[in-house]
Amino acid sequence: xxxxxxxxxxxxxxxxxxxxxxxxxxxxxxxxxxxxxxxxxxxxxxxxxxxxxxxxxxxxxxxxxxxxxxxxxxxxxxxxxxxxxxxxxxxxxxxxxxxxxxxxxxxxxxxxxxxxxxxxxxxxxxxxxxxxxxxxxxxxxxxxxxxxxxxxxxxxxxxxxxxxxxxxxxxxxxxxxxxxxxxxxxxxxxxxxxxxxxxxxxxxxxxxxxxxxxxxxxxxxxxxxxxxxxxxxxxxxxxxxxxxxxxxxxxxxxxxxxxxxxxxxxxxxxxxxxxxxxxxxxxxxxxxxxxxxxxxxxxxxxxxxxxxxxxxxxxxxxxxxxxxxxxxxxxxxxxxxxxxxxxxxxxxxxxxxxxxxxxxxxxxxxxxxxxxxxxxxxxxxxxxxxxxxxxxxxxxxxxxxxxxxxxxxxxxxxxxxxxxxxxxxxxxxxxxxxxxxxxxxxxxxxxxxxxxxxxxxxxxxxxxxxxxxxxxxxxxxxxxxxxxxxxxxxxxxxxxxxxxxxxxxxxxxxxx
Amino acid sequence: xxxxxxxxxxxxxxxxxxxxxxxxxxxxxxxxxxxxxxxxxxxxxxxxxxxxxxxxxxxxxxxxxxxxxxxxxxxxxxxxxxxxxxxxxxxxxxxxxxxxxxxxxxxxxxxxxxxxxxxxxxxxxxxxxxxxxxxxxxxxxxxxxxxxxxxxxxxxxxxxxxxxxx
Numbered sequence: 119x120x121x122x123x124x125x126x127x128x129x130x131x132x133x134x135x136x137x138x139x140x141x142x143x144x145x146x147x148x149x150x151x152x153x154x155x156x157x158x159x160x161x162x163x164x165x166x167x168x169x170x171x172x173x174x175x176x177x178x179x180x181x182x183x184x185x186x187x188x189x190x191x192x193x194x195x196x197x198x199x200x201x202x203x204x205x206x207x208x209x210x211x212x213x214x215x216x217x218x219x220x221x222x223x224x225x226x227x228x229x230x231x232x233x234x235x236x237x238x239x240x241x242x243x244x245x246x247x248x249x250x251x252x253x254x255x256x257x258x259x260x261x262x263x264x265x266x267x268x269x270x271x272x273x274x275x276x277x278x279x280x281x282x283x284x285x286x287x288x289x290x291x292x293x294x295x296x297x298x299x300x301x302x303x304x305x306x307x308x309x310x311x312x313x314x315x316x317x318x319x320x321x322x323x324x325x326x327x328x329x330x331x332x333x334x335x336x337x338x339x340x341x342x343x344x345x346x347x348x349x350x351x352x353x354x355x356x357x358x359x360x361x362x363x364x365x366x367x368x369x370x371x372x373x374x375x376x377x378x379x380x381x382x383x384x385x386x387x388x389x390x391x392x393x394x395x396x397x398x399x400x401x402x403x404x405x406x407x408x409x410x411x412x413x414x415x416x417x418x419x420x421x422x423x424x425x426x427x428x429x430x431x432x433x434x435x436x437x438x439x440x441x442x443x444x445x446x447x448x449x450x451x452x453x454x455x456x457x458x459x460x461x462x463x464x465x466x467x468x469x470x471x472x473x474x475x476x477x478x479x480x481x482x483x484x485x486x487x488x489x490x491x492x493x494x495x496x497x498x499x500x501x502x503x504x505x506x507x508x509x510x511x512x513x514x515x516x517x518x519x520x521x522x523x524x525x526x527x528x529x530x531x532x533x534x535x536x537x538x539x540x541x542x543x544x545x546x547x548x549x550x551x552x553x554x555x556x557x558x559x560x561x562x563x564x565x566x567x568x569x570x571x572x573x574x575x576x577x578x579x580x581x582x583x584x585x586x587x588x589x590x591x592x593x594x595x596x597x598x599x600x601x602x603x604x605x606x607x608x609x610x611x612x613x614x615x616x617x618x619x620x621x622x623x624x625x626x627x628x629x630x
Numbered sequence: 631x632x633x634x635x636x637x638x639x640x641x642x643x644x645x646x647x648x649x650x651x652x653x654x655x656x657x658x659x660x661x662x663x664x665x666x667x668x669x670x671x672x673x674x675x676x677x678x679x680x681x682x683x684x685x686x687x688x689x690x691x692x693x694x695x696x697x698x699x700x701x702x703x704x705x706x707x708x709x710x711x712x713x714x715x716x717x718x719x720x721x722x723x724x725x726x727x728x729x730x731x732x733x734x735x736x737x738x739x740x741x742x743x744x745x746x747x748x749x750x751x752x753x754x755x756x757x758x759x760x761x762x763x764x765x766x767x768x769x770x771x772x773x774x775x776x777x778x779x780x781x782x783x784x785x786x787x788x789x790x791x792x793x794x795x796x
Contacts, residue, residue: 179672179688182637183708192704194669194693202669225668233666236644236694240664243720 142220144203149213150186152178164218165199177216180205186214194221194228277329278589284326285586286515289608291319293521313358320359323608324395327388328461330588345613346382349375349414349421352391356412360398367402369428370409378417384491385421388610389465396458397425397485405429408482423487432477440475462487505530507622508549512542512568513557513584518607522555522584525609529618539563547575553622558585558596566599573600580621584609633676633684636794637708638787639741641734642715643726644694647748650777651715652691655787660778667693670705677791685791687711706734711742711790718747718756718774742793743770746786750776 123130137143144159146168154168161168168174176198184190190207197203202225203218295316357373364371394412401410408428415422432440441463462485466473471489509531513519516537523533531553536542539560546554554572558565569581583601585592593604602624603617640648649667653659656673671691678684692705712734714727724747731743745766747758753774763772771789775782 176672179635179674181708182635182688183710190704192670196667196669196671221669229666229668232644232668232693233664236666237664240645243722 140220142203142218144218146174146177146216147210147213148216153213155213159218163220164197164201164203166197177205181207194225196225278587281326281330281586281588284322284329285588285607288319288323288326289586290515290517290521291315292323292608293518293525295319297521297524313362316359320395321399324392324399327392328396328458345384345387345616347385347387347390349377349383349416352387352394353412353414356391356394356398359395360402360410360412363402364405364410367405368407369402369405371411372409373412374414376413376415376417378415379419381419381491383416383419383421385489386469387613389469390421390489393423393462393465393487394425396462397423400458401425401427401429401483405482419491421489421491423485423489425485426482427484428482431479431481431483432475433479437475437477504619504622507531507552509533509553509555510542510546510549510551511535511555512539512560512565513537513555514560515557518557518584521609525614526553526555526618529615539565539568543568543571543575546572546577546579550577551579553618554579554581556581556583556601558583558587558592566596566601569596569601570599580624582617582621633686635674635686635688636710636791637688637690638711638713638790639690639692639706639709639734640713640715641692641727641730642694643717643720643723646694646715646717646720646723646727647775647777648694648713648715649691651713651746651748651775651783651786652689654777654780654783656689658780662778667691669693675787677788679788679791679795682795685795687787687791687794689713703737706737709738709741710794711744712738713786713790714743714745714770716745716747716758718749718758719752721757724758724762742790744786744790744793745770745772746775746782747772748775748777750774750781751778 147155206217361371413424477483556565583596588606716724716727773786
């Protein structure tokens with residue numbers, strides 16, 4: 119013991135006073151059976167009232183089940199008034215003592231530390247749980263995204279397949295229409311019948327184009343393919359297509375062309391035609407009487423397209439909806455796929471143009487589109503005459519092959535046709551034609567493989583790939599394989615001729 | 631007539647609701663503020679069971695997790711029963727409760743043991759599977775409790791009293 123009787127009496131007294139004061143020492147002395155013999159210290163400090171009704175029951179409870187003839191030590195006991203004490207039982211010969219030492223300061227300190235640790239652990243558990251839940255949510259979103267991507271890919275594949283299925287027979291229909299019209303029948307009935315066939319085929323073509331355009335999405339179809347457009351011919355085409363339809367309903371159809379710019383207009387003709395066809399299809403569909411007017415105005419390298427009708431019009435609340443795909447509810451009594459105007463808007467955007475719509479229910483609708491010409495595209499190079507040039511056509515579809523043969527012969531070519539890849543490679547390698555036209559979708563070895571192998575064998579002549587697949591990916595694949603040009607079916611005859619001329623011209627330049 | 635007193639120790643991980651269960655059982659109160667227990671707090675409640683002598687449960691609310699650390703072992707001595715407490719939203723707390731039970735067996739080989747899985751009021755956030763508790767009921771009385779609503783609390787303590795008397 120540090121302090122004993124050898125210490126000065128005053129120091130012993132001082133130390134006892136300090137320790138008792140700081141530790142709030144409280145001592146109860148008991149005879150057996152918890153009979154209180156005496157108290158030293160202040161019981162009120164710990165909320166104890168030894169002479170109250172409850173007596174020292176709380177103190178007795180602490181020692182339930184414990185032997186009272188042996189020393190006991192219970193640290194950090196929270197007593198009735200909330201104060202903490204270290205409670206000691208000290209056995210004596212004829213009873214026992216219970217000693218309380220204040221532990222409040224130590225308990226408070228300990229509590230602050232433990233509270234921080236426990237709260238941190240609980241928060242960490244909650245955080246881990248939340249992270250786990252977020253991970254689950256992310257995994258679920260990933261699964262849903264994959265599922266959506268798969269569904270979208272399936273949709274695009276379906277649309278591309280449908281479009282392809284449309285295009286392949288249409289190639290033959292348009293081609294033979296062209297041939298039949300060139301060998302024109304004299305009688306009016308036949309001409310009308312041919313016009314009806316052309317109209318229906320054109321409608322089918324527009325439908326296939328719209329489907330494909332929709333399937334391409336916002337970015338896929340943005341590539342422009344500008345050519346010099348004969349606006350008069352275009353106007354005549356669409357007039358021939360829609361005037362009879364309007365007139366059959368008793369609606370007057372008029373088309374006008376104003377051209378104040380001597381520069382040849384250059385546009386993506388397929389897209390431009392698609393815009394006109396869609397706008398006029400709608401005008402004819404929703405106009406029961408009155409008139410439909412189409413006006414093309416080419417000035418200052420801008421083409422203004424206006425389509426007016428005196429149809430049912432569009433209610434103001436639906437104006438925003440008509441440009442959304444599959445909007446069949448936007449106009450009362452409407453028919454069709456509900457794709458037309460959404461595609462018009464998309465095409466106009468792709469061509470960097472503007473689109474305005476004015477409409478009044480019962481009065482009619484007025485679309486105004488302004489398209490800038492693609493002036494940056496260089497004009498096609500001058501090419502020498504094609505007479506006497508040799509062309510090799512490789513296409514397994516005999517109808518298409520024959521059509522290509524006729525068209526090329528019209529352009530002055532001597533044409534050879536083959537339907538399979540392997541003989542075509544051998545023939546082209548041997549004869550070195552001035553032009554090679556290859557269908558990409560050949561059975562067995564693809565057209566792209568044919569072109570690639572020929573290039574690998576040193577063939578440097580112009581190659582035009584033909585395909586019913588109008589996607590950018592398909593086009594890029596053919597060009598990477600070595601084709602100089604890529605044309606989609608059904609063929610736009612003017613464009614076909616222009617491409618053939620350009621290809622041969624390039625080939626001639628390269629040969630020199 | 632004085633009831634016989636039995637010491638009951640509350641054992642479980644920190645934050646599982648031992649103090650709250652005692653507050654609910656003894657004082658019918660609840661506070662959602664978490665205040666960690668340091669050391670021990672002793673409360674008591676007399677239980678009258680039909681056809682039996684009344685029994686006074688002296689409840690030792692012992693600080694969580696460190697209950698069996700060297701200084702805390704003294705808290706267990708003399709206990710007749712253990713109320714093991716787990717938090718249904720923290721599966722790990724169930725393992726802790728069972729570990730504490732196994733460790734306490736060296737000090738209290740014959741003590742009555744009952745398991746309370748607390749926080750039944752937020753059962754939708756529970757990690758502890760119902761099948762787990764079904765399996766545990768084969769070897770231990772298990773009560774799903776809520777100190778907040780009081781659900782299952784009386785039953786858990788009454789079960790302890792029954793087993794102590796019986």
